[in-house]
Amino acid sequence: MDKPKLFTVGPTYVNEDVREEMKRQMFSHRSSDYVKLHSELIEKLREFLNTENEIFIYTSSSTGCMESGVRNMISDSGTGLSTICGAFGKRFGEIIEQNGRKLVESEVEWGEANRGEQLDEVLSKNPGVEVVTITHCETSTGLLNPLDELCKVAKEHDVLTMVDTVSSMSGTRIEIDKLGIDFCFFGVQKCFSVPPGLAIAVVSKKAMEKAETVKNRGHYFDFLNLKKYNDKNMIPYTPPIPQMFGLSKQLDMIIDEGAGNRFYRHSKISARVRNGCKDLGFGVFPDEKYAAPTLSCISNPLEVDLAEMNSKMKERGFILASGYGKIKDTTFRIGNMGNVTLDDVNEMLENLEEVVG
Template sequence: MHDRLFIPGPVEVRPELLKAVASPQVGHRTQAYMDVHSATIPLLKKILYTEQEVLLFTCSATGVMEGSLRNLCQKKALLTVNGAFSKRWYQIAGFNGIPADKLEVPMGKAVMPEDLDKALATGQYDVFCAVFNETSTGVRAPLEKYSEVLKKYPDVMFCVDAVSAMAGDKIETDKLGLDVCLAGTQKCWGLPTGMCVTMISNKAMAKAATAKAPGYYVNFVDAKKYNDKHQTPHTPAIPILFGLHAQCNHIVNVEGLDNRWKRHLDMQKLTHQWVKEAGFELFPEKGYESVTLSCIKKPDGFDFKTLNGQLSKKHHCVISNGYGDIKEQTFRIAHMADTTVDEMKQLFKWIDAILAETHVSA
């Protein structure tokens, strides 16, 4: 028996989706493939609330983080840094020789919109990149407030890493004025790893067409040309597409969008209640907590290894240690994808029992 995953990616995959992923292969230049591709894109647009482009790249989200900078930055990029993955996006700019500055705050904090406004007012930047849901710290950025700031700077591309939020936390991409919004399939989409779902605005597509060195693999213009034919430029992760189509159909036509967003909010509320009752404390500053995962402070002497080991041994499930610079200071519990409120309740009962039995307390 495998361990049921309550970690912030990869996540548990429903049997129905595993079955879809295991569908017999088809050629990626055949009508059979194009039928699935063409049926999936409109569903993705509904989930992302967009009338603009949605493209599929066979790579981790990191690939499109890099591609966004290469396709869109012609002057200088400004990036928020408040955790391991936002730091990664800033480092990617450096590895590509792209001039970049960072708006950095301590881990657990969110970059404030007034600081963003002050930086953009200098006129130095043509791209702004933000991580919406910092997986390492559980901080949810004030995307709506960033959107209001960006309206003052229409020539600045607004790029968002929504890796651990997309399909779990409602993101109205067109209303927010996003130019790029990206996420891998292994988190809130509830699928195995392998693809990056990417919304790209018409404005961003027009700018990408003028890029001098957009790169070969994550090339927005090339990808759109093939997407218009219901294909991808390079061999896609066909099994993941089968799963993505099945999941999109479930989200839109079975569970329903509003129900999905509400379920994630309900799981967040339940988790926060348990954290308080168990004597723990959330790591993010109040008011900026993720909807889809909780990053929790480890009290002095807290034996996370024993807790997780007992969860695996007794109940065949696991939660996650901290990540990056705060690995030993925190642990994380995901409440995303197709996890239910009842499953979260059961998890907390198991944790409470183990803490009592092993005398490992908060």
């Protein structure tokens, strides 16, 4: 790993091979060269994501996908329900409202997981809800929500699911088709370790059918227009070709590693981070039963000066992530997404011990 060593929660460290691949000379996005790149990328994504659903390439960050899901899947004056356990779930709800749809919230305390039982109750009280948003990995609290039970409840109520897999996809197994996820999305700069500028969404047939009935879909994020071009292995507007090359290369490496190996690696390393931090007297912020396998949110019962700690770690070449949102000053975060190895984490923990010791 290059110095400085990135334990951020995205953008994450990018391999030399991927960055080299992104150096290619440009060509027209209406050429046969582009069609080849697009179709190969979709094919590799389909293999790795193990889905039969439509796969869209977005020239945007993941936040753009959130806007796209909201505009295509909730009727003009319809209602979305946001399950919230941190900053990113909260923001998903705000995006629903900012796009003129009605919002119902199903919220728990930061650090707790959204659970099926509560979702069931809120959906029962709000029969008009069309779509449920789920933040799979809540990056602000380092928590992984139980996708299986939340999707099950959503299906029982016959509402569509939009799942934010931004900081979980490729770091843990997500059975898109089996769980019946209607719309899930991620940026490439987290567990995929590609520079930012490109987002991917996976869209079910039901979600596509719903979009046909929604008027206020806009232009840029319109499912129907994206589908029309996707059928020709293109996108409606100019795509970020360098990141597409980068992701294509990275997917080769990911498929080589093997999905199971990759998920196990993330899980083992994040456990090492949490245990190492607890050994130093820190705590784990979220309910540890739901601790995320891709980043750790660490609480500070020691009342260490976290700004000073992060700054000293940076001097030693280790970049950790600050807390986020309302727990910004009382927690810090350590990402282990993508290329981070167990050796990297051990070295980082040794240094952390010296810094706070």
